[in-house]
Amino acid sequence: MSKPILVFGYGNLSRGDDALAPLLLEQLENKEGIEILNDFQLQIEHALDLENRSQVLFIDASVNCQTAFNFVELQPIKDKSYTTHAMSPAALLQVYQTIKHQSPPPCFLLSIQGLSFELGEGLSSKAAENLSLAVTFSQQLLDNPNLDFWSQQTGNNLA
Amino acid sequence: MYENLETAKSPEKLKRVVVDPVSRVEGHGKVTLLLDENNKVKQARLHIVEFRGFERFIQGRPYWELPVLVQRLCGICPVSHHLAAAKAIDQLVGVDPENLPPAADKLRRLLHFGQVLQSHALHFFHLSSPDLLFGFESEISQRNIIAVLNEYPDIGLQGVKLRKYGQEVIRRVSGKRIHGTGAIAGGMNKSLTKSERDYLQKDIKQIIAWAQGSVALIKKVHCSNLPYYDDFATIPSNYLGLVKENGALEFYHGGIRAKDAKGKIIMDQIDYCNYNDYIHEEVRSWTYMKFPYLTALGKEEGWYRVGPLARLNNCDFIDTPLAEQARVEFKQQGNGVMVHSTLAFHWARLIEVLHCAESIESLLNDADIMSSDLVTQGEKRFEGVGVIEAPRGTLFHHYEVDENDIVTKANLIVSTTSNNRGMNESVRQVAAEYLSGQELTEPLLNNLEVAIRAYDPCLSCATHAVGKMPLQLELVDAEGQIIDKLIKHNDGQIERNL
16 A cells, blocks of 8 residues: 655754754644655665555755755665665665565655754754745645656756 | 774874764764875874763753753664653652563563664664665765665655654654654653554564664675674774663663673663763863763773674674574674674664564553553652663763752763764774875765764764755865865765865
């Protein structure tokens, strides 16, 4: 039986801009057919959260993001991040594929640009602006929870 | 012992090798080696970038926020900080551990067993099993969980599912996967419903069976190359941890016991609220991390190790039958007295996984975990100390509050700090015995990481933003010129860059 679309945000609320994803999740409206999960970081067991999903949206803060946010479709990648305590979502898909012997569901990553990640800090002002834009964008995604719409949005990098 | 390798006599004349950061540990650590012209190791140090300003992070906050707030110190063992803080703030509301309602005590223990189980499962199956199953100097492409899942699919999948089960225990007891508010001052804020209890009971037999299998696996791996496993990174040391009043293994609440390298008890059943009378911390100029030691023995002789190996060396028995049987077999490696093999941390860790699984089953069969009598309160106090055995070892939280309930002073000693000297000694042993005089290669340098990883250090930052934490290895000649440099990027790409 198919489970709801999964929105999985990860980050630490007390680590400056690392809070971007959990703060975004707090602003999403509860919608039927959407399940929201939150954790500090991705780990191997989260592969089991992908089972029987029609679509998955990962949300994370990123220091590499050159624009306010970036939206891409993910493919399984053996990128070695699975040798750490914090896996990349693409590596998680690879774990899923390895343990389930099947392709993962369509998975997308919304990266939100973050700048500062110190313990005890709040959001930087730039990250707060980015968050506002990313909330609007993710609400559009959840208002149109179909694969075609999400695929059309990939490469949507708001400057 | 290898103390002579802590500080070289003429460091300016030596080549420097840096492993930065150490991979497959939580947080950021680096190893520096100073080599002479014949590649003989003259100095070896593990440096750690500790939590920065966590006392400041806590001070100025109302005490009741602490159980939630301190979880954010660490992405790996948030529940350990949650429970240590909860025990400390129990005292601030006048509640000693023996006065906690039985339901709250048992629910906290259940939460803690879930945390230890999932933390140990991650460490063994995900981070250490590639080294142990494929070899410390195997191809780097093999040293990861994907290779384990491909070559040993049953073992790899059991690791994933054990981890998942521990997370489910945490979620059901605390109400959330993370940032749960399970423990509050003087008790717990919820009990388990019957359906939650039934959900966790459904899989516990399987979890116990897998835990038994993992103990058999590590025993086989360890004993298949006994001389090597007993020598690699091995150092005799003192050990410290909590034990029950009757000497049994204990994770949640007990008295402090310390033993010396020969198994003689240094101190026993010490009230942890008085920890300051027995443990001091030394600062050294070359690392952010302090060096705790037993005051009675002094700085040089008083250092100690904590964590699974310490707990199994310290306790007299384990009060669950399968884990106790495994402990007896384990102790035979130390002729029934003390086991000093650093790689035996792995074996001890998996015996603890088995103990957690058995204990979870026992608690799930206890009707108290569904009781509504969850909170009590006494007379306000201005100081509280909470100590637990976290997955990596003894964890101390100590707070003082003012008349407005605001935290004015906070002191935390995390497990990895207690293992600082032990990890440095192990690094020096490996550097001296396995690396010195050889041309350094990545597989050889992995030996250093294997030694550190055995302790499962949590150098946590919990910040995981994409793009952080590449691995960098520099070779610097006697004049200080970088003559070679390897960079491992976040995506695993390795670049030679000079």
